[in-house]
């Protein structure tokens with residue numbers, strides 16, 4: 001370790017083993033103290049100010065996510081904070097002292113922690129005016145919604161179908177699609193979520209438990225010419241949506257909230273109506289962008305946050321030690337907004 005790097009102790013939420021049951025997984029988590037790992041050349045050390053619990057974090061601690069860390073592991077893929085140490089690379093060194101958002105799925109740490117080593121290229125330098133709560137949830141969902149609306153535009157779909165519409169990605173898709181002149185058909189799972197979306201000025205809202213849901217979805221999809229769908233749920237919902245879409249449509253699966261394999265896929269629609277299913281992953285979208293192009297999108301999105309066009313709903317913040325209470329509150333009502341862990 002270079003002499004100018006001081007040893008720092010960190011406080012972490014630690015996962016001893018993956019547990020399929022979410023309650024058991026939560027109960028198994030522990031608060032631990034440890035020395036921060038020595039930084040690699042390309043890394044920076046972030047003092048975490050705030051980190052959300054996202055659906056991917058819940059899937060991760062249950063062992064149901066595509067990323068597995070070496071156990072015991074620190075959960076949390078995103079957050080925000082100040083850079084307090086840097087590795088020796090030019091990119092890392094240039095970030096000393098900066099306030100950043102980050103998204104990191106590396107084995108080297110997790111955001112549910114007072115400190116995390118992150119590759120410098122996984123940090124987004126923030127405008128000084130960005131509120132901390134918004135910064136904590138900036139690195140994933142806004143870019144995901146941006147990329148999916150861009151994809152819808154590139155495929156010349158006139159409208160987008162989406163489920164989990166009362167969540168944060170769902171909200172951002174409505175706003176960004178409206179700016180792009182596209183309609184959105186919003187599917188929610190609870191009846192009360194209809195009013196929630198109406199209050200935000202969103203339209204074409206369907207309740208998935210409505211007995212006429214398949215017909216209503218089919219009518220809207222065909223009249224609005226919605227040939228693209230973003231599905232965060234999976235299970236039989238994927239088949240129902242694909243079946244309701246016009247000929248030549250594509251459903252992009254980007255989440256698996258139902259926790260089940262896809263079903264009810266209408267075989268004849270796939271064979272004779274050129275309907276297809278594909279996957280969307282923000283990480284892959286980001287990887288093919290040049291750093292200049294990513295920076296342009298980041299600036300554009302930060303401006304939308306700063307002028308209030310985009311805003312992540314935050315329902316509560318808790319000290320790191322109260323992780324169990326925090327995550328239980330989030331699980332009970334995800335549409336109420338994100339729950340933040342504050343390690344400071």
Ligand SMILES: NC(=O)c1ccc[n+]([C@@H]2O[C@H](COP(=O)([O-])OP(=O)(O)OC[C@H]3O[C@@H](n4cnc5c(N)ncnc54)[C@H](OP(=O)(O)O)[C@@H]3O)[C@@H](O)[C@H]2O)c1
Pocket residue numbers: 054055056140141144164165166167168169170189190232233254255256257258259280281282283331332333334335336337338
């Ligand atoms: N592929 C990618 O690159 C990528 C990137 C970002 C996010 N995502 C995915 O996008 C999805 C939404 O994320 P988010 O951050 O917007 O979530 P969020 O704000 O936490 O909201 C989740 C929403 O999904 C609803 N929901 C939960 N379980 C459901 C189920 N089984 N069936 C139908 N609806 C359900 C919730 O409704 P309740 O209030 O009723 O619980 C809530 O409206 C997640 O699956 C996440 O993993 C994927």
